[in-house]
Amino acid sequence: MGPVRQCRIGPNFLKAAARRRHLMSKVNEYHHAGLIGGQPEADDKTVVAKIRHTEEGFSTAWLVTPASIWLILFLVIPLVSIIVFSFWENTPQGLKPAFSLEFYGEYFYTEGFFDVEAKRFLLPSVFIRTLGSTIYFTLTTMVLCLIVGYPIAFFLAMQVQAFKFQLALFLLCMVPFWTSYLIRAVAWLPMLGRRGLINQALLGMGIVDKPVSFLFYSEFGYTMALVQIYVVLCIGPIFFSLAKIPKDILEAATDMGATPFQIFREIIGPMSMPGVAIGMIFIFVVIMGEFATAVVVYGGKTSTAGTVILNYYGIANYPFAAVNALMLMLAMVIGIVVILRIVDIRKEL
Amino acid sequence: MAARWTRERWRKLRVKTGFSIYYVIFLMFIYGPMFAMFVLSFQGRRGGTSFPMRGVSLYWWNKLLEPSTVGDMQGAMGRSIILALMVMVITAFFATMLAMAFRKKFWFSNVLFYTILTGLMVPGVLLSLGMAILMRQLGIPAAWYTSGLAVHVIWALPFSYLVMMAVFNRFDSRLEEAARDMGADEWTVFKEITLPLITPGVVAAGLFGFTLSYDEFARTTLLSGSYNTLPLDINASMTQRIRPTLFALGTASTLFSLLMISAFLGIYTILYRRSR
Numbered sequence: 268m269g270p271v272r273q274c275r276i277g278p279n280f281l282k283a284a285a286r287r288r289h290l291m292s293k294v295n296e297y298h299h300a301g302l303i304g305g306q307p308e309a310d311d312k313t314v315v316a317k318i319r320h321t322e323e324g325f326s327t328a329w330l331v332t333p334a335s336i337w338l339i340l341f342l343v344i345p346l347v348s349i350i351v352f353s354f355w356e357n358t359p360q361g362l363k364p365a366f367s368l369e370f371y372g373e374y375f376y377t378e379g380f381f382d383v384e385a386k387r388f389l390l391p392s393v394f395i396r397t398l399g400s401t402i403y404f405t406l407t408t409m410v411l412c413l414i415v416g417y418p419i420a421f422f423l424a425m426q427v428q429a430f431k432f433q434l435a436l437f438l439l440c441m442v443p444f445w446t447s448y449l450i451r452a453v454a455w456l457p458m459l460g461r462r463g464l465i466n467q468a469l470l471g472m473g474i475v476d477k478p479v480s481f482l483f484y485s486e487f488g489y490t491m492a493l494v495q496i497y498v499v500l501c502i503g504p505i506f507f508s509l510a511k512i513p514k515d516i517l518e519a520a521t522d523m524g525a526t527p528f529q530i531f532r533e534i535i536g537p538m539s540m541p542g543v544a545i546g547m548i549f550i551f552v553v554i555m556g557e558f559a560t561a562v563v564v565y566g567g568k569t570s571t572a573g574t575v576i577l578n579y580y581g582i583a584n585y586p587f588a589a590v591n592a593l594m595l596m597l598a599m600v601i602g603i604v605v606i607l608r609i610v611d612i613r614k615e616l
Numbered sequence: 617m618a619a620r621w622t623r624e625r626w627r628k629l630r631v632k633t634g635f636s637i638y639y640v641i642f643l644m645f646i647y648g649p650m651f652a653m654f655v656l657s658f659q660g661r662r663g664g665t666s667f668p669m670r671g672v673s674l675y676w677w678n679k680l681l682e683p684s685t686v687g688d689m690q691g692a693m694g695r696s697i698i699l700a701l702m703v704m705v706i707t708a709f710f711a712t713m714l715a716m717a718f719r720k721k722f723w724f725s726n727v728l729f730y731t732i733l734t735g736l737m738v739p740g741v742l743l744s745l746g747m748a749i750l751m752r753q754l755g756i757p758a759a760w761y762t763s764g765l766a767v768h769v770i771w772a773l774p775f776s777y778l779v780m781m782a783v784f785n786r787f788d789s790r791l792e793e794a795a796r797d798m799g800a801d802e803w804t805v806f807k808e809i810t811l812p813l814i815t816p817g818v819v820a821a822g823l824f825g826f827t828l829s830y831d832e833f834a835r836t837t838l839l840s841g842s843y844n845t846l847p848l849d850i851n852a853s854m855t856q857r858i859r860p861t862l863f864a865l866g867t868a869s870t871l872f873s874l875l876m877i878s879a880f881l882g883i884y885t886i887l888y889r890r891s892r
Contacts, residue, residue: 324719324720325716327717330714330716331713331714331717331722333710333713334714335728337766338735338770340766341767342731344750345750346738346742346743348746348749348750352753361753362749362753415642418638419642422638422639426631426635443646443647443650445877446650446870447831447869449831450866450869450870453653453862454652454863454866457863495646527631552737552739556740556742558834559833559851573741580745580749580838585749585752588749592745592746595742596742
């Protein structure tokens, strides 16, 4: 095998080029036929079985009703009520139905969002800035999770051959997802603190001569904890979309003399995009609503959109909490739409 | 004939080794802090929340068992387990029923699909807030076994539902057809054919529900009423001075989660083997 493989490009260059052109068109064909993530079409037998099946089985109405009622009562109505309550008035006797934009005004105008006399924009309100910093942390964490998590998913899907081994290593990564994130946040205390392990290691190696304080209760520690806690969320989807890439395409590309980098740029990268997008959406929605880790690891020195909501609930200013919640929801919807605009994930579902 | 060590093979081996080393470092990154917490929970009596260890003792673990150290720890754990069991049963039921319904097309199937997944996407704070204000307006008191249960099911259902969808994707409905052709009614078909085949899936769906509910914090914050669940209790104890007791609690809770996962995974594997 060895010698044949070694000389395959040299003398037969023209032949190889022709093959390459042919195979690249093949790759494109796969690409457009939606084989990325698309499922193999069912054979005729299955289709027949499915059609026959529509007349049989339990009645759909009975199967669907209990869960639907639960979803409407405890998911749809609470979310809609946030919108409604954000317009209500807060009186000492409790909430009063109204159509008031008072709290929206407070959200945008506090601390002179727009200075009428100077006719110019000043600093954004403290609430907008909090939302902004939440978005900033979320984006930073998303990028870091992608950088940290993608190679892991790549390793599992491409480098590990045996399926059993693949599954075991994958589960090993996923186990922390099933434990409490609160406790995982707490677990950073002995690592990052002033007398924590990292500081001790730095001191011991003589890199610094007194403990560094930027580790804990800081942006650095917060971001690191967020990455550690949530990186598993993007490994799963990326792993699944990488595992779906037909191996013969990669082999064909190698045979045509594509370098590993070319293979990644032309085939693996584009074909794993749906998984990346789903992973990013997961991390985005989870960290946007995050508040517990901020309190534990950041020591309450900062506020996220989530802590602001809880604070205003705590002082019984419900409509304002609702306005904050609504703005958070809006930011999230915009974020998801942007991600979906960049990557088409429908083929993956 | 032994394969020859060409340059290509060396390169591949180098790449693979590099990735393996990275994987090990990654595992250290995600497990390391938890492991440090685990070790520190055996801190000696006079030791603090960071290294070095001042002796090894079970002092902090004993403190955990004493009543009235940090709130009502045992009670909170009991409540969390009961709540998780209720969530497990309800989500397993709902997920199975929904997945069975989704084997056919029906007119609002798209809307329902996205509504179920919304439960996964909506941040806990928002759902908690919406429910809390609503219940306050209606004058219904919040409690972990009513409002807490309600939102925990919303959180766990999408996961269990996706598990069941995957189960039914691989389901061979010709087996049911055969039973029907032989004159079995719907209940008999379900009891004798469908249920035995999907049981591992149902167990897995329940597993998701249990662990997700047991560890859930954000969705319970405003909805637990006057009694805390375990994550709320842990959060409350963090506002006081942090002592190694918290590490002992964290270790205990993590071990319990892991125990549940391995138990369910074990059951799943056994049932899966049997069903084939």
